[in-house]
Amino acid sequence: MLFGLPYTNYVEYLAFLSVAGLTLLGGLGTIVARRVFPACLWLLVCLGGVAGLYALLAGHLLMAVQILVYAGAITVLIIFAVMLLQRHTGRIIMAENQHLIGGVLAAGFMATLILVGIFTTRYQPLAFGDTPATFAGDNVKLIGHLLLTKYLLPFEVVSVVLLASMIGALVLARQEPGENPGAAEAPEAESQP
C-alpha cells in the first residue's frame, strides 16, 4: 500500500495520464497546425493516444484495429490526398483557421455542456471499483462471436457500405476525359475492418 492504494493503481494513473495527455495534445495540434501535413501527423499522435485509452479499457483488439485501420490506412489515405492536392496546386497548402470567434464560442459551449453533463449525472453504483470481468485474452474470441451472432446484420450492412463507398470514391475521383492531366490517381478505400 502506497498512500492507501496498491501500486498497480499508480501504474494505471501514470499510464492513463500519459495516454490522455497524448490524445489531447494530438487533438490540439490537429486543429491549430497551420499546414495540413503536420495536422495529419498530429492526428496520428491523437489516434495513438486513443489506441492507448482503448488498451486501458480492456479493448486490446480495438487498440490493434485502431492502429491498423485509423493510423495505418485512413491517415495514410489523407496524407496521399494532401500530396496529390499539393502536386496540383504546386504550393504549400495552408489551413489557417477562420471564423475564430464563432468556433471558439461553439466549441466552448459544447465543452461546457459536456463537462456539466458528465459531472452532474448520477451513474449507476455498479460502476466504480467493480469492473466487469473482461480478460484481454478472451476478448477477441467473444467479439468475434458477437459479430457473427448478435450483430451479424450490422456487420453485413457495414461490409455493403464499405463496398458502396469504395465504388463511390472511385467514381467520384475518376479522371474524366478532358480534365486536367496528372490527376489520374484516385484515392481508394484500402481499409478493411
Added chain:
Amino acid sequence: MSIHTIGVIIKDWLIGLLAGWGVPVELSRLLIEVLTWAVGAALCIIAIMLAALVFIYLERKVSGYIQSRLGPTRCGPVGILQSFVDVIKLLLKEDIVPAEADRVLHTIGPILFLAVSALAYVVVPWDEGGTVAGKVDAGVGVLFMAAVGSMGLIGIVVGGWGSNNKWSLLGAIRGAAQMVSYEIPMLLALMCVVLQAETLSLAGIVEDQKGSIIAWNFLRPWMWLPVVLFLISGVAEINRTPFDIPEAESELVSGFHTEYTGMKFALFFLAEYGNLLLVALIFSVLFLGGWLSPFGYPDPLRLPGIIWLLAKSLLIVLIVMWVRWTLPRLRVDQLMGLAWKLMIPAGFVALGVMCAVIMLGWA
C-alpha cells in the same frame, strides 16, 4: 530457464535491494514497473542495433560470395570489424539539413521510422512465455504486429516530404503505395495462420505448432501458398531488392533518403535492418515454429528457445539476401501489378483453401 523467470528473479532482487535501503515495498514495485517499461523499450532498440551490426557485415560478405568477391577483409580478421567502422564513419559525418527543407519533419522522419520498427518488437515471443515485457501480447500479437508494420511508411512519407526534394517525394509516394498494397496479401497470409491456430496471439501460434518439425506450419500443404505470399510481401514491405523502387538509385538518386546524411541516415539504415530481422522473426514464428526445437517439444538439446528462433530467422535473412543478388528490380507498374493482380487474388485463394480445410476437419 526462460527469459521470463530471469526477469522475475531480477525484479525480486531489486525489491530486496531497495527494501534494504528502507524504501517501502509498494513504492519500489511501482518504480520497478516503470523501470521495466524503460528496459523493455531499450531492449527493442538494442535488438535492432545488434541486428544491424551483424547484418551489415553479413550482407557485405554474402554479396561478396555471390558475386565471386571476398567482401570486406581489411578491418579485423576476415573483416569482422567492418560494421563498427561503418557505424563510426556514419557517426562522424556532418549532419546536413537542406536549406529549403522543413527542419522538424526532416528530423522526425527517421526517428518515426525507427520507433515504429522498434515498437513491433514488443510482441515477438522470444522464448516460452517471453516477449520483452512479459505478456504484452494480450492476445492480439499478430494484429498489433501488422498494425505497427503498416505505420512504417509514415516515417518514409514524413522524411520524403520534409526533405523538399522531388526525388525524396517521389520515393516516399512510391514507398507508401507499395507498402499499402503489399500489406493486403501479407494480412491474408497472416489470416490463414490465424485460422489454423485459432488465436491472434503470436505466442499462441507457436504453442499451436508444438512438437517436432513435423508439426510446424510450413509442412502443412495448405500453408505453402501463404508461406510464399508472406515471404514475397514481407520482402516488399521492407523495401528490399527486388522491391526497392522507393530508393531505386538508377531512377531516384536514392529515393526518400536522398537528403539524409550522418546519424539521420544511420537511423533509416538501422530501421531497415531492424525490419529485415522483424520479418524473419515473424516468418519463423508463423511458419517455422518460433522458439521450438526441431527435435520435439521439451527440447532434447536443452537449448534456450531464443537460439532456435534466431537460427531460423538467420536462415530467412540469408534467403532474403540471396534473393537480393539474384533478381532484378521490378518496375513500378510491374510491382503494383504483381500485388493487385496476382498476390491479392492468390491470398484470397489461400484463405478459401484454409477455410475448406477447416470445414473438412483436416486442420
Added chain:
Amino acid sequence: MSPVPLQAYLVVAGLLFAMGLFGVMTRRHAVAALLGIELMLNAANINLVAFSHYLSPNRAINTVLDGQVFVLMVIALAACEVAVGLAIILRLYRTMGVLNPDEASSMKW
C-alpha cells in the same frame, strides 16, 4: 481494480469532441476539416468503450463487449467516410478549383 474513474475518460472524450467541432467549424482547408470530423468520431468511440467497460447494464460478458463491437463498426464506417470525403474534395478541387468549403458555393456571387 480500475482506479481511474469513468469521468476521467469522459472528460478526455468531451474535450476531444469540442476540439473536433472547433476544427470542423474554423478550418479553411477541406481536408483539415475532415481531420476535425475524425477527432469527433474518436471522441465518440472513447465514450462507447468507456461506458461499456464501466457501466454495463448487466454483468453478462456479452453486454460488456457491446461497446467494443460498436467501435469496430464505427471504425469501418470512418474508413468509408474518409474515402468518400476525400474523393469529394478532389472532385471539388477539379471542378471549382477551391479547397475552402466556404468558397465552394455557386449559389451566391
